[in-house]
Amino acid sequence: xxxxxxxxxxxxxxxxxxxxxxxxxxxxxxxxxxxxxxxxxxxxxxxxxxxxxxxxxxxxxxxxxxxxxxxxxxxxxxxxxxxxxxxxxxxxxxxxxxxxxxxxxxxxxxxxxxxxxxxxxxxxxxxxxxxxxxxxxxxxxxxxxxxxxxxxxxxxxxxxxxxxxxxxxxxxxxxxxxxxxxxxxxxxxxxxxxxxxxxxxxxxxxxxxxxxxxxxxxxxxxxxxxxxxxxxxxxxxxxxxxxxxxxxxxxxxxxxxxxxxxxxxxxxxxxxxxxxxxxxxxxxxxxxxxxxxxxxxxxx
Amino acid sequence: xxxxxxxxxxxxxxxxxxxxxxxxxxxxxxxxxxxxxxxxxxxxxxxxxxxxxxxxxxxxxxxxxxxxxxxxxxxxxxxxxxxxxxxxxxxxxxxxxxxxxxxxxxxxxxxxxxxxxxxxxxxxxxxxxxxxxxxxxxxxxxxxxxxxxxxxxxxxxxxxxxxxxxxxxxxxxxxxxxxxxxxxxxxxxxxxxxxxxxxxxxxxxxxxxxxxxxxxxxxxxxxxxxxxxxxxxxxxxxxxxxxxxxxxxxxxxxxxxxxxxxxxxxxxxxxxxxxxxxxxxxxxxxxxxxxxxxxxxxxxxxxxxxxxxxxxxxxxxxxxxxxxxxxxxxxxxxxxxxxxxxxxxxxxxxxxxxxxxxxxxxxxxxxxxxxxxxxxxxxxxxxxxxxxxxxxxxxxxxxxxxxxxxxxxxxxxxxxxxxxxxxxxxxxxxxxxxxxxxxxxxxxxxxxxxxxxxxxxxxxxxxxxxxxxxxxxxxxxxxxxxxxxxxxxxxxxxxxxxxxxxxxxxxxxxxxxxxxxxxxxxxxxxxxxxxxxxxxxxxxxxxxxxxxxxxxxxxxxxxxxxxxxxxxxxxx
Numbered sequence: 001x002x003x004x005x006x007x008x009x010x011x012x013x014x015x016x017x018x019x020x021x022x023x024x025x026x027x028x029x030x031x032x033x034x035x036x037x038x039x040x041x042x043x044x045x046x047x048x049x050x051x052x053x054x055x056x057x058x059x060x061x062x063x064x065x066x067x068x069x070x071x072x073x074x075x076x077x078x079x080x081x082x083x084x085x086x087x088x089x090x091x092x093x094x095x096x097x098x099x100x101x102x103x104x105x106x107x108x109x110x111x112x113x114x115x116x117x118x119x120x121x122x123x124x125x126x127x128x129x130x131x132x133x134x135x136x137x138x139x140x141x142x143x144x145x146x147x148x149x150x151x152x153x154x155x156x157x158x159x160x161x162x163x164x165x166x167x168x169x170x171x172x173x174x175x176x177x178x179x180x181x182x183x184x185x186x187x188x189x190x191x192x193x194x195x196x197x198x199x200x201x202x203x204x205x206x207x208x209x210x211x212x213x214x215x216x217x218x219x220x221x222x223x224x225x226x227x228x229x230x231x232x233x234x235x236x237x238x239x240x241x242x243x244x245x246x247x248x249x250x251x252x253x254x255x256x257x258x259x260x261x262x263x264x265x266x267x268x269x270x271x272x273x274x275x276x277x278x279x280x281x282x283x284x285x286x287x288x289x290x291x292x293x294x295x296x297x298x299x300x
Numbered sequence: 301x302x303x304x305x306x307x308x309x310x311x312x313x314x315x316x317x318x319x320x321x322x323x324x325x326x327x328x329x330x331x332x333x334x335x336x337x338x339x340x341x342x343x344x345x346x347x348x349x350x351x352x353x354x355x356x357x358x359x360x361x362x363x364x365x366x367x368x369x370x371x372x373x374x375x376x377x378x379x380x381x382x383x384x385x386x387x388x389x390x391x392x393x394x395x396x397x398x399x400x401x402x403x404x405x406x407x408x409x410x411x412x413x414x415x416x417x418x419x420x421x422x423x424x425x426x427x428x429x430x431x432x433x434x435x436x437x438x439x440x441x442x443x444x445x446x447x448x449x450x451x452x453x454x455x456x457x458x459x460x461x462x463x464x465x466x467x468x469x470x471x472x473x474x475x476x477x478x479x480x481x482x483x484x485x486x487x488x489x490x491x492x493x494x495x496x497x498x499x500x501x502x503x504x505x506x507x508x509x510x511x512x513x514x515x516x517x518x519x520x521x522x523x524x525x526x527x528x529x530x531x532x533x534x535x536x537x538x539x540x541x542x543x544x545x546x547x548x549x550x551x552x553x554x555x556x557x558x559x560x561x562x563x564x565x566x567x568x569x570x571x572x573x574x575x576x577x578x579x580x581x582x583x584x585x586x587x588x589x590x591x592x593x594x595x596x597x598x599x600x601x602x603x604x605x606x607x608x609x610x611x612x613x614x615x616x617x618x619x620x621x622x623x624x625x626x627x628x629x630x631x632x633x634x635x636x637x638x639x640x641x642x643x644x645x646x647x648x649x650x651x652x653x654x655x656x657x658x659x660x661x662x663x664x665x666x667x668x669x670x671x672x673x674x675x676x677x678x679x680x681x682x683x684x685x686x687x688x689x690x691x692x693x694x695x696x697x698x699x700x701x702x703x704x705x706x707x708x709x710x711x712x713x714x715x716x717x718x719x720x721x722x723x724x725x726x727x728x729x730x731x732x733x734x735x736x737x738x739x740x741x742x743x744x745x746x747x748x749x750x751x752x753x754x755x756x757x758x759x760x761x762x763x764x765x766x767x768x769x770x771x772x773x774x775x776x777x778x779x780x781x782x783x784x785x786x787x788x789x790x791x792x793x794x795x796x797x798x799x800x801x802x803x804x805x806x807x808x809x810x811x812x813x814x815x816x817x818x819x820x821x822x823x824x825x826x827x828x829x830x831x832x833x834x835x836x837x838x839x840x841x842x843x844x845x846x847x848x849x850x851x852x853x854x855x856x857x858x859x860x861x862x863x864x865x866x867x868x869x870x871x872x
């Protein structure tokens with residue numbers, strides 16, 4: 001589940017994963033509430049993974065480029081409500097650029113990370129999504145000082161912020177399907193050599209989904225409802241928050257910033273998890289338009 | 301000379317198609333391609349021009365291109381057969397083509413005295429036949445390399461004709477041009493390396509001096525393309541990958557599949573090609589190819605002169621059910637869609653999703669999506685991972701809906717006709733239980749399921765009619781069997797729809813009501829061929845020809861082989 005509601009079951013799963021007593025938080029806990037309650041012990045394994053990634057990438061990343069594009073990207077994320085208000089892109093022969101504009105700076109971030117070998121480093125240093133790794137990620141994410149403020153700036157309210165963290169924790173099974181390339185057996189029928197690193201798939205995939213929204217909504221206008229647009233708005237916003245987290249972690253490496261090594265790993269893993277879970281959601285919410293979902297036709 | 305002594309037929313008979321864990325292998329093919337001439341002098345020497353092919357749409361005596369016309373309507377203007385007269389249709393002759401192999405083709409007819417039929421079947425065997433008498437005039441078998449691997453049988457669905465040549469795709473991903481009068485090879489061009497998994501099974505199409513041909517290998521991790529060859533020399537004119545790099549993450553494009561494995565539709569007025577495009581690769585594990593995988597499972601429009609991509613309309617974004625969109629597109633000129641205030645050319649596509657899509661030909665924008673032609677149960681649900689320990693049958697299954705079976709369109713009635721399967725399958729996604737030597741598609745596809753989904757109506761397939769303007773399902777005739785339905789349809793402008801079934805029946809339906817008007821049992825073997833029709837002014841008869849015989853896929857391939865070409869006739 002990734003909807004913006006916080007269900008009791010969802011909350012219970014989240015508090016259990018964080019090792020928090022259910023009675024210590026409200027029915028719909030905020031990120032700040034969770035942060036106050038969660039243990040403050042740092043995970044040494046996370047810290048060593050983070051340190052290794054910093055060692056790999058510190059000299060490869062361009063801090064100025066990352067900072068300026070991240071700033072531009074966050075301005076675009078803040079524009080999402082007006083993109084939603086525009087609804088379906090206009091255009092007689094082809095769709096106008098709406099969603100594609102939102103992700104332009106993100107593509108430049110992505111391209112730089114690709115050129116720098118960033119994703120190969122993550123592939124080498126980070127484990128696959130196991131329930132344990134995801135729980136530890138959630139724990140560190142909640143403790144990430146700047147996370148709440150940054151999400152505020154991106155236009156996430158308290159409920160949405162909690163839902164993002166729940167995305168990570170409550171989707172163990174789905175995330176487990178996304179296997180790091182190095183762990184895919186070499187004798188499967190497809191050529192593993194052509195499978196991009198996991199975090200590249202997470203970030204690149206999310207951007208591709210957003211990128212194709214213009215043409216998809218425009219071509220399928222006769223099927224699209226307001227509900228589809230609303231659901232898509234949240235899915236896009238959540239995916240881009242995941243992308244933003246990954247990019248922020250990269251910037252932190254380039255600037256030798258304030259994140260601890262373990263928080264760095266949490267931002268990278270959490271960002272990827274949020275991007276992955278929500279790209280699986282946008283399929284169902286926006287792209288796979290069933291008979292039940294579609295806008296009725298006046299012809300029948 | 302009897303067909304028993306035909307060396308090309310003998311070579312085709314000696315070629316064995318064997319199903320292995322990796323797909324179908326073609327073994328025992330001749331070292332060199334063989335032409336056997338019987339009575340080539342009987343073929344009238346009249347080169348077929350592009351104008352002839354364009355005009356054949358309104359010519360009752362011709363069937364000069366795979367879909368009956370460049371717009372692929374599969375509609376004949378021959379009018380001896382009508383709903384009122386079709387009951388008198390009789391078998392004129394049966395011809396044993398000699399090779400009991402895949403029989404998925406559509407014959408072509410060049411009008412003349414006599415009309416000459418060009419008929420092909422697996423494994424890359426083609427004949428010129430006196431269509432009036434049923435005599436073989438020449439035959440040809442291509443030397444298929446033994447290391448070709450095929451997902452779904454040694455299919456060949458037909459040939460193309462231009463000038464003095466007949467063109468056939470070859471199982472090793474090539475095109476061979478034969479002299480139409482003699483059956484001798486003129487040129488051969490390989491379009492891709494078959495050792496990488498590429499193959500070719502469809503009928504090519506020719507226009508503007510070019511042979512247009514696509515790509516197959518969507519279960520073998522290839523990258524789909526479409527290519528134009530010079531019809532005179534076989535030289536490549538242009539080549540276009542179906543999917544652009546920027547629509548895929550990194551190197552995943554290298555095995556993106558999205559092959560174009562059925563015949564393109566030609567828009568002669570606007571110089572565009574509209575083509576069906578298949579599943580993304582790998583089939584079931586979408587996690588290694590994130591994003592919508594644009595330019596897979598939908599309709600691709602290319603500029604005919606340059607191969608430049610114009611638009612793509614997707615039917616199954618980020619597909620994980622093997623929902624190729626394979627059936628040929630039907631181009632309808634000046635199509636009015638009243639409720640959308642639209643009056644211009646439209647492209648109609650029937651996909652594995654079981655919907656029919658009516659699309660603006662200029663832009664790829666959807667005008668209308670039909671009611672489902674068959675049941676959609678658990679549709680668009682993510683297939684489970686092996687460790688979830690649950691099975692999820694889904695419908696349409698991986699064979700559709702409408703797979704490759706060519707639909708037909710009657711412009712007089714404004715109805716499109718389809719053949720769809722209504723059979724559940726299961727798929728799951730796994731790495732952990734991979735066993736060496738077993739076919740593995742990023743998951744497992746199981747067509748023998750434990751439990752059908754709730755609400756399954758137990759009908760395995762259907763033939764039906766849909767109105768492309770409103771999307772209304774006008775009629776549907778459920779076909780029951782143990783096997784799935786294959787092969788295409790034919791419509792007469794007068795309002796009769798012909799098709800074969802997996803039970804060996806040739807059926808004529810009333811195009812307006814769906815009532816069965818005439819049935820003929822050819823035996824128990826399935827019919828996988830697509831019927832076509834022509835009128836012979838000499839005999840004053842209208843003929844309908846259809847190839848009898850099965851083809852295999854996923855162990856539920858229609859049972860049994862046959863090698864017959866059945867030709868029915870009705871005198872004016």
